[in-house]
Amino acid sequence: MPENGVSFVMPVLNERAYLRHAVESVLAQDLDVPAELVLALGPSTDGTTELAEALARDDRRIRLVDNPAAHIPVGLNAAIRASRHPTVIRVDAHSELAPGYAARALATLERTGSANVGGVMHAEGRTPFQKAVARLYNSPVGLGGGAYHGGAHEGEAESAYLGVMRRSVLDEVGLFDETVRRGEDWELNLRIRQAGHRVWFDPGLSVTYWPRESWLRLARQFRATGAWRGELVRRFGRRNGIRYFAPPALVLLLTLAVIVSVLQLTGALSGVASLIASAVYLPLAAYLLLVLAVALAPGGGGIRQRLWTLLVLPTMHVAWGVGFLGGVLKGAGDTVDASRLGTRNTPLP
16 A cells, blocks of 8 residues: 555445536545545446446546445445555545545644544535525534534544545454444444544535435435434444434424324313323424524525425424434334435536
């Protein structure tokens, strides 16, 4: 392995609409060390593989490996094993690196002595729906306030978005756990920290992320992500942050409210008992007011974007919470992010 250089690794599945832009943002990075981009190709059905092959023919820095299992950690490990340089930069096909991202990340990695460095995931959207999703991604109300969703203070972190990693440390801790289909980055960073290394957040690093383009795909994505977070809770308990327990608490409150309302409507619950049980509606009323306040807040966009916000925010929380409870109770099993399968996306401008 050369003494210096950077290997960008990217798992790809049904990303024809986004792949070219993601690849161009990687190849445009200004570096004074050798660089390569390794694409791990899943069995796409939308022409992604053909596009990747064309891109590789046009630029010798692009290399291709197969990921027939289609799972993200499997593809990442295949790309890492095929890579040739001592620094590994993870890239997502739904993302675009800001100019200077890699150079700054390398400097931060060296300055802090960290094993992994990450920055801010800045979501963007094209349609009113996607803009509503992006705004909630960038808000602590939407995704729970992790540092990479808008943190401003540099320092040690629990995890890192995407990640700029030392290959030697990845080899030491054993790469990504291929049994973890979602949340694989959090699990890897847990092992990195347990091995005595440092994970670092640098808010000066920015990555543009393009969310899912439809309500159904968003719901599927969040349910799968929640299921795997539940699986990680089964495996690692309270090493998971407290913020992960808010969406399942909302789902349990909703379930309890439905039960109480049925009992009240059928007369099985009445009088003082009914009055006391009605207290379950209070936190839900507060939650609905929160959703309304977020939709009406400044910066919420046009009327269509604000209307989508009213649906998107509860969808994110409820789908994630339902998945989480299932993951905790019976494990994530073979749960996959079905939003990545058989997609047809509108190309980026």
